Structure formats: structure tokens, C-alpha cells
Amino acid sequence: MALEHLFQGSALNAVDAKGRVSIPAFLRGVIERRGDARTVVLAKHEAFGCLAAYDPAYAALKHAKLERLLEKEETSPDAQLEYQQRNLIAFAATEEVPYDSSGRIVMPPMMRRKGDIGDLALFLGTGETFQIWNPERLLKDPRIPDDLKDIARFRLEERGAAS
Known part of the structure; x- marks a missing residue:
């Protein structure tokens, strides 16, 4: 099962x-x-x-990947x-959250804590899924490539919240 539409940007x-935040259009x-x-x-990212x-709909694809790994x-x-x-980890530690007509969700407190999300959320498309970061945490993570940190800095500057 291939995904026709990918998360980018x-x-x-x-x-x-x-905990209200808009999922970007x-x-x-x-x-x-x-x-x-x-x-x-929403789920805690397994590596970051x-x-x-x-x-x-992606949950079915995720399950199929786990089955193939077991095989x-x-x-x-x-x-x-x-x-x-x-x-x-893949299914019990998740929360399904509806969004309204303007794209707003209420981020559940457990997920907010798991992602260390404060007053800003950095959304990053990663193909099959997307990530939601505390931008300050991303900037401090030594595993994150400099080019991605530059994107985070640009988004912060754009908002006038640069550190």
C-alpha cells in the first residue's frame, strides 16, 4: 500500500x-x-x-509495517x-484528536507533555507522517541536521520569537 499524498513543508x-493549536492548512x-x-x-515519536x-488511515499502513518487521x-x-x-507503543500510546473547520485541535495534556510542547509548535512534514516539535528543543538536539535547525530559526524569526 503506497501513499499517494505526502506531508511536506x-x-x-x-x-x-x-492547548489549542491550528494544524497548518x-x-x-x-x-x-x-x-x-x-x-x-498524535503519538510520542519513537526516536526524537x-x-x-x-x-x-495511516494506522493500517503502520500496522502492516510492524507485521512485515515481525516476519x-x-x-x-x-x-x-x-x-x-x-x-x-504504536497504538496504545496515541490519541486521536478531531480538528474544527479552522483546523484547530486541543492538544491533549499527555501528548503536550510527551512532546514538551510549550507556547509554540513547529510542524514539519516528513513524508508519510509529520512531526510537532517544541522549536527550542529541536534547536538543542545534536541529532538534528543544521539545515533543519536553520528552518526552525527562520520560522522563529518570522514570528518575532527568535532566541
Whole structure:
């Protein structure tokens, strides 16, 4: 199953005290082209200190990827346990959040904490999914390439919130 529409681009949006933030229109467009749900799924990113986000239809693709990984690792004695652990992380530790006609969601407190999201959210398209970062956290992460840090700095300067 290949994805026809991919998440691309970046944006920096304000998050209010109640956790309300607008999903950028270019990301909502992909969600809506992939399916009819006006919903985004949020999860703690498995490698970075941010949130992974995607449309509900992507969950089936994610499950298929985990199944293929299990098939590759079947000979390992720990394969079944690792498969179960991956499934728990991939599906139990998520929250499905609807967005309104203007694209606003209320970021659940647990997800906000998991992603260390403060008063700004940096949205980054990553193809199949997109990420939501605290821009200051991204700038401090040594694993993030300088070109991406430049995008974060540009978005902060654009908002007048440069550090």
C-alpha cells in the first residue's frame, strides 16, 4: 500500500494556554486527501523528543509495517515480545484528536507533555507522517541536521520569537 499524498513543508504556530493549536492548512489538505476523517493521530515519536502525527488511515499502513518487521525477525526468540511491545507503543500510546473547520485541535495534556510542547509548535512534514516539535528543543538536539535547525530559526524569526 503506497501513499499517494505526502506531508511536506514547515510552519510555526502558537499554542494557547488550553492547548489549542491550528494544524497548518498544507498538512490538513493531505489528511483530507487521504481520507474523510477530520482527525489527527498524535503519538510520542519513537526516536526524537517530539510528537509524530498522521491521519487515521495511516494506522493500517503502520500496522502492516510492524507485521512485515515481525516476519523478518521470526527466527529471533524475542521476536514476538518485541512485536507486542512495538504494537503497544504504536497504538496504545496515541490519541486521536478531531480538528474544527479552522483546523484547530486541543492538544491533549499527555501528548503536550510527551512532546514538551510549550507556547509554540513547529510542524514539519516528513513524508508519510509529520512531526510537532517544541522549536527550542529541536534547536538543542545534536541529532538534528543544521539545515533543519536553520528552518526552525527562520520560522522563529518570522514570528518575532527568535532566541
